[in-house]
Amino acid sequence: MANTASARKRIRQIEKRTERNRARRSRVRTFLRAVEDAITGGDKAKAQxxxxxxxxxxxxxxxxxxxxxxxxxxxxxxxxxxxxxxxxAA
Incomplete structure (x- = not known):
């Protein structure tokens, strides 16, 4: 457990940053999945x-x-x- 005020603050900052990064990574995966689905569907316009x-x-x-x-x-x-x-291919 953190003993100093600065260490406690760092822990709070890390938790916030981790949450933000997790959301960003999830958002990226969602967008990539949409592209993948369009490619596998064979719809070039939708994929673009x-x-x-x-x-x-x-x-x-x-x-x-x-x-x-x-x-x-x-x-x-x-x-x-x-x-x-x-x-x-088409």
Missing amino acids: EAFRLAQPELQRAADKGVTHDNTVARKLSRLSARIKAIGA
Whole structure:
């Protein structure tokens, strides 16, 4: 247990930050799931729209330090390639 006032404050700050990060991560997963569903459904227009909405959300997570910058870049790149492949396969 924390003994000093500063240690108690740090614990409070960590709890708040953890809650915020958990919400951000959950929100990112929701947006990614929407893109994945559209891709698996084969609807290119819907997938592009979902991707357009997911992009800033992923970038925000990277800016806030919830996920690594390169992780976001990799996910966006792979999703983009899969969306482009929908038109080629059809």
